Amino acid sequence: MKRRKFIQNLGLGVAPVVAQPLMGAAGPEQDFPQYNYRQPETLQETVTKEGQIIVRLEFQSDDRHGQQLKPEINIENGNILRSKSYFFEQGEDNFTGGPEAPVISTALGDVDVLVFWLDRFEEETAIIVIDQAGVFAFSLSEIVKNKEMKGQIGKAQVKANFLLDKEIGELNSADVEIKIPGDDFTFIIMADTQGGDASNPEDNLCRMKIHNAFIEESIRLTSNLKAKPAFCLMLGDIVDHQGEEHHFAQMARFFKRLKIPVLYEMGNHESRYQTSFEPGYNLNGFNNYFAAQKAINGMELLLYSFNLGKWHFVVWPDPLRQMFWENHPHYFDWLERDLEKHKDRPTVFLQHIPMHPIGINPLVNYCETAYVKRLLFDILAKHGNVKTIFSGHVHIPVKSSLKTAVSVRGINCINLPAAGYRPRAFGEEDFYGGPAQGICIVDLKGDKISSTYKTVTLEEFPYPDNLPEFDAEKFPLWFGNKWELPANKQFINGDFTNDLTGWGRRYVYHEDENPSNICEVRKQDGIPALYLKTKKRGFHKPGQDRLPQDINRIFQAVELEQGKNPFIQIEYFLDKKNCDFSGFNGLYIWVEGYRKSARMVNLLYFANKAWVNLGSTYSRSSGSGPLIFSLDNTPEVWHSVRLNIKADFETNQDELKFDLPAPDRLVVSAGIWNINDGREQPFAAFLRNFSVRYNLSSASQVDGKKIATMPDDKKWWRGKLMPSGNVAGEHHYHVEGWNELKY
Numbered sequence: 138m139k140r141r142k143f144i145q146n147l148g149l150g151v152a153p154v155v156a157q158p159l160m161g162a163a164g165p166e167q168d169f170p171q172y173n174y175r176q177p178e179t180l181q182e183t184v185t186k187e188g189q190i191i192v193r194l195e196f197q198s199d200d201r202h203g204q205q206l207k208p209e210i211n212i213e214n215g216n217i218l219r220s221k222s223y224f225f226e227q228g229e230d231n232f233t234g235g236p237e238a239p240v241i242s243t244a245l246g247d248v249d250v251l252v253f254w255l256d257r258f259e260e261e262t263a264i265i266v267i268d269q270a271g272v273f274a275f276s277l278s279e280i281v282k283n284k285e286m287k288g289q290i291g292k293a294q295v296k297a298n299f300l301l302d303k304e305i306g307e308l309n310s311a312d313v314e315i316k317i318p319g320d321d322f323t324f325i326i327m328a329d330t331q332g333g334d335a336s337n338p339e340d341n342l343c344r345m346k347i348h349n350a351f352i353e354e355s356i357r358l359t360s361n362l363k364a365k366p367a368f369c370l371m372l373g374d375i376v377d378h379q380g381e382e383h384h385f386a387q388m389a390r391f392f393k394r395l396k397i398p399v400l401y402e403m404g405n406h407e408s409r410y411q412t413s414f415e416p417g418y419n420l421n422g423f424n425n426y427f428a429a430q431k432a433i434n435g436m437e438l439l440l441y442s443f444n445l446g447k448w449h450f451v452v453w454p455d456p457l458r459q460m461f462w463e464n465h466p467h468y469f470d471w472l473e474r475d476l477e478k479h480k481d482r483p484t485v486f487l488q489h490i491p492m493h494p495i496g497i498n499p500l501v502n503y504c505e506t507a508y509v510k511r512l513l514f515d516i517l518a519k520h521g522n523v524k525t526i527f528s529g530h531v532h533i534p535v536k537s538s539l540k541t542a543v544s545v546r547g548i549n550c551i552n553l554p555a556a557g558y559r560p561r562a563f564g565e566e567d568f569y570g571g572p573a574q575g576i577c578i579v580d581l582k583g584d585k586i587s588s589t590y591k592t593v594t595l596e597e598f599p600y601p602d603n604l605p606e607f608d609a610e611k612f613p614l615w616f617g618n619k620w621e622l623p624a625n626k627q628f629i630n631g632d633f634t635n636d637l638t639g640w641g642r643r644y645v646y647h648e649d650e651n652p653s654n655i656c657e658v659r660k661q662d663g664i665p666a667l668y669l670k671t672k673k674r675g676f677h678k679p680g681q682d683r684l685p686q687d688i689n690r691i692f693q694a695v696e697l698e699q700g701k702n703p704f705i706q707i708e709y710f711l712d713k714k715n716c717d718f719s720g721f722n723g724l725y726i727w728v729e730g731y732r733k734s735a736r737m738v739n740l741l742y743f744a745n746k747a748w749v750n751l752g753s754t755y756s757r758s759s760g761s762g763p764l765i766f767s768l769d770n771t772p773e774v775w776h777s778v779r780l781n782i783k784a785d786f787e788t789n790q791d792e793l794k795f796d797l798p799a800p801d802r803l804v805v806s807a808g809i810w811n812i813n814d815g816r817e818q819p820f821a822a823f824l825r826n827f828s829v830r831y832n833l834s835s836a837s838q839v840d841g842k843k844i845a846t847m848p849d850d851k852k853w854w855r856g857k858l859m860p861s862g863n864v865a866g867e868h869h870y871h872v873e874g875w876n877e878l879k880y
Contacts, residue, residue, distance in 0.1 A: 169386045172428035172437070174304070174420040180260055180281055183299045189218065190258050190277065191300035191467055194251040194266065196241050200292045202798055203244025203735060208268040208290065210238070215255050215262035215277075223250040223466035224508060226734040227621065243293045244735040245761075248463050252300065252470070266295065273297075284417030298417050300467045304427075307475065308443040313434045315398045318367050320446045325359050325369040325397075326487070326577040328529025329555035331377045331406060332391065333384025345377050348557035349391075351574040354593040355556040356394050359576055366578075367445065369395055372529040372553065373404025373455055373489025375429075380407045385429035392433060401430045403439055404489035404530065405457035412456070414464040423456070440468050442475050447584050449482040449522070451475065455489035455505070455530070462509055473516045480520040483584050486548075491528035493543050493550035493607055494615050496646025497563060497674075498684050498813075500531060511616045518546040524586055525549045527577065534560040534567040535575075535590060535598055537646065542600055543607040550607075551600055553577050554590065564648040564674035569596055612644045614692070619804045620731040622694040628805075629693065631827035633658045633665045643688040651675060654689040654809075661710060661823045662775075667691065669809040670715055670821035671722065685855075687751050690727075690808025693827075697730075697802055701831040702795075705780040705805060711744060712821035713772035720818030721746050721853050722811045724768070728782060730800030736761050737800045738786050742778075744768040745820065747847050748810045749854040764788060767847045769839045780844075781837045788846065803829070812853065 177183045183190050198204060210217075222232035222239060230249055232239035241249050255262070258277060266273040270291030279286055285298040310317070332348040359369060371392070376384035392399045403426055412422030420427075423439070430436050439454040451472065462468075476484065491500070492510045505513075517523045526548055532555045533541070542551045554560060560573040567573055575592035589599045609616055622641065629639030636658050645654050655670040671689050697703055705728060723745035730738025739761040741752045752763030766785065769776050782803065783795040807824050837844040 169382045170428045170432050172424045172431060174424055174427060176284055176417050176419065177281060177299065177301070180258075180277055183277075183281070183301065185302045186306070188256070190255045191302070192253045192255065192264060192277075192280075193298050193300050193464075193466065194253070195296040195463070196243050196249045196251075196290075196293050197247065197296075198243035198293045199246055200243075201245060201735075201737070201793075202292075203242060203732070204270065204292045206241040206243070206268045206270065206290060206293060207238045208241070208266045210251070210253070211265045211267065212255075213263040213265070214259055216257035218254045218256040220251060220253045221466075221470060223252065223469065224248055224463060229733045241293075242733065244732075245737075247734060248460075250463055250466050252466055264297070266290065280417075285415070300465070301418050302467070302471070304420065304437065304439040305468065305471050306438055306441055308436070308438070308441045310443045310445050313368075313398050313400065313436060315368050315443075315445065318446065321582045322367045322446055323362075323364055323578055323580045325366045326372050326527055326553060326579065327355055327359075327369060327556035328372040328489075328553040328577070329374040329404070329532055330355070330371060330388065330557040331374045331555065332388055332557050333376045333378065333381070334387040337383070347559065348377060351572070351593060352391055352557040355574060355576050356391060358591060358593055358595075359395060359397075362578070366397055368398040368400055370400045370402060370452070370487060372487060372527065373402045374406040374529065374558070375401060375404065376406055378406065379409045380425045382425045382428065385425055389429065389433050399433050400452065401426070401433065401436075402452050402487055402489055403454040403456055405455065408456055408458065410458075412458045414458070414460060418464075422458075440471065442479070444479070444482065446581060447482060448581055448586075449479040449484040451484060451486050453486060453488040457490060457503070457505075469512060469516060473519070476516065476520060476522065480522050482522060483586070484523045485579070485586070486517060486523050486526045488526065488528050490530050491550065491552045492526065493541070493545055493552070494612060494644035495531050495533065495541055495552060496644050496688075497561065498686050498688055501643065501688055504530075507614065507616055507618050514546055514548075514616070517548060521547060523548050525551065525588070527579075527588075528552050529555065532558045532561050534563055534571070534573045535592065536565065536567050537563040538590065539598060539600065541646065542604050544604040545607050545609075549600075549604050551588065562674055562676060563646055564653050564676060565650070566676050568598070569594070611642065613641045615644060618734070619692070619694070619729060620734050620736075620802070622692070622804060624694040624696040624802045626696050626698070627829060628695060628827040632825055633667050637667075637691065640691040640693050642691050645689050648675060654686065655821075656689055656691065659823070664825065666710070666823040666825040667807065668821070668823055669724070669807070670712070670819065671809045671811040672819035673811060673813050673815065673817055684813060685748055685750075685810060686813045687748055687808060687810035689810075690806050692804060692806040694802050694804045695829050697800060698831060699799060699801070702781070702783045702833075703803060704830045704833045705778075705782065705803070706826065706828045706830060707778045707780075707807070707824060708775050708826045709744070709768070709778065710775050710823040711770065711772040712823065715819045715821035716745070716772060717818045717820065718745055718770060718772075720812070720816065720820070721814070722818050722820040723747065723809070724820065724822040725751065725806075725808050725810060726768070726778070726780070727752065727806040727808065728780065729804045729806075730782065730786070731802050731804065732798055732800045737798070738782065738795070738803070739763045740766070740780075740782065740785050742766045742768050742780065742844070743847060743851075744770055744822070747852040748812075749852050751810065764790075765847045765852065766837065766844050767851065768844070769842070776839050778839050779833065779835060779837065781833070781835065785837050785844075
């Protein structure tokens with residue numbers, strides 16, 4: 138079908154959806170079931186499907202100095218069948234699950250979790266945690282009564298609660314009316330439908346109407362397939378906004394037109410953004426999701442698996458809410474045992490958030506942590522039976538979906554375009570000019586799998602069976618943390634005479650032509666130097682895409698000599714012909730100091746303008762907040778920089794001292810950023826001669842002139858000059874009074 142004909146059909150077929158409320162006069166409350174995830178009131182209600190009780194212990198501290206615990210875990214009137222640790226940092230925490238005491242280090246918001254499975258228990262079963270710094274003891278009956286128990290061991294806050302499993306399970310496909318199709322069948326995936334009741338002007342009215350139109354076309358596309366699919370799975374972000382019941386009710390009305398079983402997976406729009414999972418085991422924030430799922434297929438599950446034909450399927454929840462995984466570590470254990478049980482079956486893993494890199498902001502911080510991604514791949518790759526991971530979340534164009542599809546540890550990873558939401562701009566035109574909305578058709582023949590993306594305009598794009606391998610060593614921060622980077626006593630290849638050897642990079646998506654980001658070694662004045670350039674992404678179409686780009690960067694860790702004051706020396710050159718100094722953009726040097734996993738130092742040095750969120754909400758690191766300084770803006774000359782890390786850290790922080798306690802390493806990043814708000818605003822720079830020195834006498838300086846903190850009128854953050862909002866799916870933050878701003 139050609140694009141013009143599709144637009145005609147869109148206008149005729151969905152005009153009622155766009156022009157009038159979708160819920161009808163009856164309103165959503167009359168046909169939307171009520172659900173309440175009730176916390177246990179008796180010990181018996183905490184018992185799992187396997188007849189066990191799961192107890193979670195959380196250790197956390199906000200103290201800068203930190204504390205190491207080596208607690209003995211004793212139990213009275215019960216038995217610990219097995220135990221595991223989660224969110225333990227390598228080289229800092231240790232627990233094998235055996236009889237030896239765990240080693241737990243806590244500092245600056247670090248959370249460490251122990252989980253115990255009890256196979257013998259009673260009301261007065263007691264668990265006693267004994268350390269030299271103190272004792273924390275509780276009985277199971279006390280947790281039932283109080284939902285959780287809290288205590289203190291030295292500087293560490295300790296908390297105990299039950300972990301439940303009534304929202305986890307292996308599903309009999311017949312229970313959701315998936316008919317056994319034999320060994321050859323197809324199923325459909327719709328990612329990011331993100332629609333709902335468009336009658337409420339407070340609920341992103343305009344963009345929801347647009348999504349609903351494409352949802353109806355995706356449903357029509359599925360219904361018109363020659364071979365009837367076994368089922369259709371909604372891969373998260375089923376509804377727009379924050380999981381309100383009227384949106385779920387409207388989506389159910391859409392999906393009933395499919396005439397095939399519909400399965401749900403939880404994404405980040407199925408609940409309130411500030412959903413809390415305390416006290417105890419609290420899933421009330423997901424009540425609307427559970428109710429909607431029960432209405433569509435009778436299920437009440439977040440994490441589930443099932444068998445069909447020769448294949449095993451795992452549906453993994455991705456709410457992307459703070460502390461969700463720390464509060465639900467037993468999901469990883471269940472997954473591990475489920476895959477062990479079905480290790481002889483080829484497996485499809487379905488999740489909302491991609492675990493392979495996409496290459497644009499905000500898909501560095503707006504995704505799972507490095508720990509979660511690494512742990513999941515350790516589990517998924519263990520038996521070699523997981524063949525493909527399908528994900529959504531990104532609203533990726535079709536072309537970019539194919540370009541970013543990779544193999545990780547032998548598993549094909551495919552990020553799917555949205556069925557409803559408009560695509561983000563990846564800097565280049567999509568195939569046939571779009572639209573990208575549509576469905577993924579997964580074809581299973583015996584133990585073979587193939588997948589094809591089909592747009593609402595009937596173009597088909599098969600994904601290759603053999604995908605390129607993702608190079609995790611080249612991009613070490615996708616599965617690793619900054620404090621885990623290998624550290625040397627001096628910068629390796631700090632003069633770039635050996636290209637980028639020794640330097641890590643962030644994965645950045647590159648357009649086929651005229652890339653918006655460049656990171657390469659060039660010669661400037663006949664001498665090798667790193668060249669960084671950024672500009673707005675091309676083909677800047679409407680959609681949820683206008684977010685700052687700051688991941689074009691390199692980084693390296695250096696080990697510090699204890700008791701000495703470190704200085705970082707760098708040279709940089711601003712490329713005038715590619716620098717818009719009136720724009721919101723700039724060069725940055727980012728210096729972070731770590732003591733083991735705790736970030737103790739967080740310093741940012743910017744030429745031109747500062748992007749404040751880079752070192753705070755977008756950094757995915759707790760601990761020290763950012764301090765921001767100015768670099769010289771003079772172009773076309775080499776600037777010599779000397780950074781006194783100790784003195785800069787102690788600037789305006791009378792209560793904090795660099796060496797109390799001192800970091801054991803610095804991670805130094807050099808990057809370039811651009812507001813990406815629709816104007817070109819390029820910025821480019823050369824850098825060379827990175828080195829670390831000690832005990833020099835000067836303050837931080839550029840070309841012998843003292844560096845100052847950056848004034849507020851040179852800083853930018855989302856929401857500074859006007860509210861950062863959303864209009865018709867467009868994240869907007871255009872600078873108010875642009876022409877009047879003076880810098």
